[in-house]
Amino acid sequence: MTDHPVIEASGLGVRYGRRRGWALRDCSFRLPAHRVCALVGPNGAGKSTLLALAAGLLRPTEGTVDAPPREETAYVGQDKPLYPQLTVDETLRMGRELNPGRWDAKCAARIVEEGGFHGGARIRSLSGGQRTRVALALALGKRPGLLLLDEPMADLDPLARHRLMGLLMADAADNGTSVVMSSHILTELEGACDHLLLVDGGRIRLSGPVDDVVAAHHLLTGPAAAANDLAPHTVVESRTTGRQLTALARLHGPVDTGTWQTAHPSLEELLLAHLRSPEAPALAIGPVAAEAVGA
Numbered sequence: 542m543t544d545h546p547v548i549e550a551s552g553l554g555v556r557y558g559r560r561r562g563w564a565l566r567d568c569s570f571r572l573p574a575h576r577v578c579a580l581v582g583p584n585g586a587g588k589s590t591l592l593a594l595a596a597g598l599l600r601p602t603e604g605t606v607d608a609p610p611r612e613e614t615a616y617v618g619q620d621k622p623l624y625p626q627l628t629v630d631e632t633l634r635m636g637r638e639l640n641p642g643r644w645d646a647k648c649a650a651r652i653v654e655e656g657g658f659h660g661g662a663r664i665r666s667l668s669g670g671q672r673t674r675v676a677l678a679l680a681l682g683k684r685p686g687l688l689l690l691d692e693p694m695a696d697l698d699p700l701a702r703h704r705l706m707g708l709l710m711a712d713a714a715d716n717g718t719s720v721v722m723s724s725h726i727l728t729e730l731e732g733a734c735d736h737l738l739l740v741d742g743g744r745i746r747l748s749g750p751v752d753d754v755v756a757a758h759h760l761l762t763g764p765a766a767a768a769n770d771l772a773p774h775t776v777v778e779s780r781t782t783g784r785q786l787t788a789l790a791r792l793h794g795p796v797d798t799g800t801w802q803t804a805h806p807s808l809e810e811l812l813l814a815h816l817r818s819p820e821a822p823a824l825a826i827g828p829v830a831a832e833a834v835g836a
């Protein structure tokens with residue numbers, strides 16, 4: 542495993558037309574190769590835009606993005622474009638013909654077989670979740686170095702999602718695939734992803750290895766009257782219930798453990814706190830271009 546980046550962006554910005562605002566602005570980050578990166582953010586944050594840039598489907602309005610060439614990249618967007626008149630088997634055959642020399646027929650067939658539908662079924666007769674499965678089979682069958690997934694599991698039932706996620710992660714680990722996956726299902730990301738990119742309002746809010754980002758935050762619980770104690774720290778979010786205050790913070794020195802109970806947040810707690818506090822200072826851990834680094 543090496544730490545060279547699979548995607549590197551510098552001052553990246555996208556505007557969909559002159560009269561529109563910036564969908565992405567001043568985004569600088571490095572995503573390490575051979576890792577699974579979670580791309581998180583509210584609706585309209587810029588996640589799909591970022592994935593389309595990495596896939597080479599969109600050109601930046603400003604800045605640069607370096608990513609592997611298209612033949613080494615598989616991209617599964619939200620609107621999985623399959624040919625409705627083809628059967629599942631014909632679709633996989635097309636995958637093989639389009640990817641000579643690298644097509645992994647076994648892997649693609651396994652993903653489809655787990656769905657329990659017939660290879661002779663026409664794509665148009667499949668449900669949304671079943672089509673997602675075929676799109677993922679096409680993407681993984683390509684044996685990509687970089688797999689870009691835009692909310693891949695959104696229309697799968699919980700069991701199918703759980704199984705497919707397991708298969709995807711095992712396959713990525715076995716083959717050293719770099720994965721970037723956007724998702725709104727925060728619980729799904731915990732344990733599955735080792736790198737994090739949180740985007741909000743077109744800007745990078747958090748970036749770095751998941752463990753390091755979590756370790757950089759503390760959940761503090763203490764008396765509301767002692768709120769001033771938190772002044773030296775970066776408070777992402779604080780809430781008061783009666784006389785008790787709970788805060789998610791990045792500490793810049795010791796806290797009085799006689800007054801404050803401290804614990805590390807779960808990834809979900811951390812992400813929710815940042816999503817509720819879009820004005821909190823950004824944090825970048827690891828090698829990134831200087832402009833992405835915040836408090």
Ligand SMILES: Nc1ncnc2c1ncn2[C@@H]1O[C@H](COP(=O)(O)OP(=O)(O)OP(=O)(O)O)[C@@H](O)[C@H]1O
Binds near residue numbers: 557561563564582588
């Ligand atoms: N083709 C387009 N033309 C014009 N504006 C667009 C286009 N695609 C995206 N946008 C705008 O760019 C911004 C970012 O959209 P994007 O789809 O990247 O967000 P997202 O984080 O993927 O959202 P979601 O979670 O809802 O999928 C939004 O304000 C959106 O309206």
